[in-house]
Amino acid sequence: MNKIISIGIIGGTGSMGRWFKDFFSAAGHNVLISGRTTDITYADVAKECDVVILSVPIDAAISIAKDIGPLMHKEQLLMDMCSLKEEIVKSMTDNTKAEVLGTHPLFGPFTDSIKGQNVILCPGRGERWLKWIENECSLRGAVVCVMDPLTHDRHMAVVQGLTHFTTICMARTLQKMNMDACNVLSCSTPVFKINYNLIGRLFAQDIDLYKSLINKNKNFKDVLEIFISAMDEGKDALLSGQDESGTMFMENIREFFKDTCKDALKESNKIISALYS
Ligand SMILES: NC(=O)c1ccc[n+]([C@@H]2O[C@H](COP(=O)([O-])OP(=O)(O)OC[C@H]3O[C@@H](n4cnc5c(N)ncnc54)[C@H](OP(=O)(O)O)[C@@H]3O)[C@@H](O)[C@H]2O)c1
Structure with missing residues (x-):
């Protein structure tokens, strides 16, 4: 399928929507934009476009899929960009005869290019458009991975849920200790500075989006329990007063990560160099 597609x-109107408008326009496709206040309605794009993309918050996407799904026919594709997949893929599949594809670009709207970025595809119905989107992304250098929605959401409970949760809790710790930029950055190490920037990065963006990545993921509670048990173990081992137990605890973890540690050291050195260049 190498022709011009209407999308x-x-x-x-939102940040990811605008990013993908530019992406698909640059690929030569015709892109229409619809929002709650645009002249072009959701129904217009559902009736007129080959591909309809839902790039709205997840609750809105689930509800819009119910409204526009019945307007679409089986030659079309209904896809979404939501960060969780189980409910939205079900909502799209249940409410339309069109092909259905859950899509999760694992990058944000400040990314310059799709090259090297991960994109997860969760097929709902049909093969034809799945191949098209795989091609559109991988031709431009994205790393495309196909998986079922449940597996996706389980991974995201760690990749997004745990990552953002620990950032929020680190921020809360600094707040409780009244460690703001004025009194902390002058004595920061490069690694602390990166962590500090990651806190700022999160709170500079849409809090509701981050909140939903944690509290709408059904798998997060299990991850959190494991995390809390790991903190307890760490506390026992590292604060036991016996140096050896801390060493054994950390050696055991190092064994799990093995050679990837060396690569991670190289990669993180690049980040630190970029921070001071
Ligand atoms: N930002 C990221 O880093 C990122 C990365 C990957 C995936 N995603 C996913 O991409 C989707 C869009 O995220 P975004 O960052 O682009 O958000 P955004 O900038 O807030 O844009 C979302 C758009 O959705 C519309 N919208 C907002 N609330 C709505 C509601 N209650 N009902 C209907 N429409 C509503 C708004 O358009 P109108 O006001 O014009 O209607 C808004 O422009 C989300 O599902 C998110 O999980 C985001």
């Missing part, structure tokens, strides 16, 4: 992006 309608619902929520194309």
Whole structure:
């Protein structure tokens, strides 16, 4: 399928929607944007476009899929960009005869290019458009991975849920200790500075989005329990007063990560160099 496609992006007024409007326009496709206040309605794009993309918050996407799904026919594709997949893929599949594809670009709207970025595809119905989108992304250098929605959400409970949760809790710790930028950055190490920037990065963006990555992921509670038990173990081992137990605890973890540690050291050195260049 190498022809020009008409693509309608619902929520194309938002940050990811605008990013993908530019992406698909640069690829030569015709892109229409629809939002709650645009002249082009959701129904217009559902009736007119080959591909309809839902790029709105997840609750809105689930509800819009119910409204526009019945307007679409089986030659079309209904896809979404939501960060969780189980409910939205079900909502799309249940409410339309069109092909259905859950899509999760694992990058944000400040990314310059799709090259090297991960994109997860969760097929709902049909093969034809799945191949098309795989091609559109991988031709431009994305790393595309196909998986079922449940597996996706389980991974995201760690990749997004745990990552953002620990950032929020680190921020809360600094707040409780009244360690703001004025009194902490002058004595920061490069690694602390990166962590500090990651806190700022999160709170500079849409809090509701981050909140939903944690509290709408059904798998997060299990991850959190494991995390809390790991903290307890760490506390026992490292604060036991016996140096050896801390060493054994950390050696055991190092054994799990093995050679990847050396690569991670190289990669993180690049980040630190970029921070001071
Ligand atoms: N930002 C990221 O880093 C990122 C990365 C990967 C995936 N995603 C996913 O991409 C989707 C869009 O995220 P985004 O960052 O682009 O958000 P955004 O900038 O807030 O844009 C979302 C758009 O959705 C529309 N919208 C907002 N609330 C709505 C509601 N209650 N009902 C209907 N429409 C509503 C708005 O358009 P109108 O006001 O014009 O209607 C808004 O422009 C989300 O599902 C998110 O999980 C985001």
